[in-house]
């Protein structure tokens with residue numbers, strides 16, 4: 001069985017892991033963390049960034065940083081991972097879900113403005129499959145209405161909007177290094193703080209509500225409990241694994257882009273783009289080859305594809321049950337929005353096996369299997 005995901009390791013992880021243990025600094029905010037943060041700053045211009053234990057942690061920090069709380073509204077696409085909404089719901093903010101675009105699973109930028117009220121605190125932008133949302137539009141709206149923009153860039157490492165790295169455009173950006181992402185360390189994340197007003201407090205929230213980071217930078221003579229927060233930081237052991245992946249980023253990306261193009265070309269050559277929709281990359285977005293998904297004309301054909309692929313030894317998966325129909329949302333929130341596109345993607349989207357062990361032969365078999373559904 002070719003699985004849907006298989007975490008890639010460069011081989012350097014074990015070397016860095018050893019170095020980390022030898023150094024004696026295995027807790028967070030040590031040399032390995034600093035080397036990773038340095039890398040993010042040099043390669044993507046993320047000058048203020050903090051490694052976290054997960055993408056969810058980064059989103060939770062973002063919710064605390066912008067002060068989301070009871071009485072606030074936060075606009076979130078319905079077609080996303082739970083954490084995009086959970087982090088803000090946990091602070092008792094009211095979640096206002098919006099729909100996806102009809103041509104892409106990403107959020108419908110034109111649906112945002114009508115949901116902005118005097119209570120709106122933030123817009124959570126999710127770059128689905130690492131494909132940029134139209135950030136100029138969103139930032140203009142946010143500036144006009146004075147609301148925060150949190151980029152959930154969990155899938156978007158290395159991707160850009162009009163040449164600008166995703167995660168660097170909103171007031172804060174959140175990345176994930178979960179094993180299903182382009183680069184990973186098992187579980188991990190990154191908070192990028194782009195708004196200078198939030199930088200000092202971010203470091204405090206990160207280190208259990210203490211000014212410990214400042215103390216180690218020599219900016220405070222002692223450290224103590226000064227604010228809320230949690231132990232959001234990544235251990236240096238985990239950072240040592242991430243550093244290996246960061247060093248191999250260009251090679252990993254080249255491999256992923258190659259596979260993405262193989263799928264795309266094979267579907268087009270088979271004439272399947274007449275029956276299914278292939279991923280759309282708008283002209284302002286780059287492709288970081290986070291995943292390869294296709295959209296079927298109906299749920300029944302999508303489900304048939306899953307079972308046929310399984311019979312042929314390929315695990316393809318759907319994901320994202322529209323959050324506005326989730327058990328938790330229905331039990332805890334009052335809005336009952338009608339979001340047909342979100343439901344559409346829940347029912348018709350399929351993600352294909354995407355990792356370094358998927359070869360041209362597999363791609364061809366997968367495409368032939370899907371083709372047989374339309375004969």
Ligand SMILES: *Cc1c(COP(=O)(O)O)cnc(C)c1O
Pocket residue numbers: 054055056057080081083084126152154155175176177178187188189
């Ligand atoms: C993976 C993901 C997350 C959560 O990241 P974790 O590191 O698993 O906590 C959040 N949002 C989106 C869109 C994701 O894909």
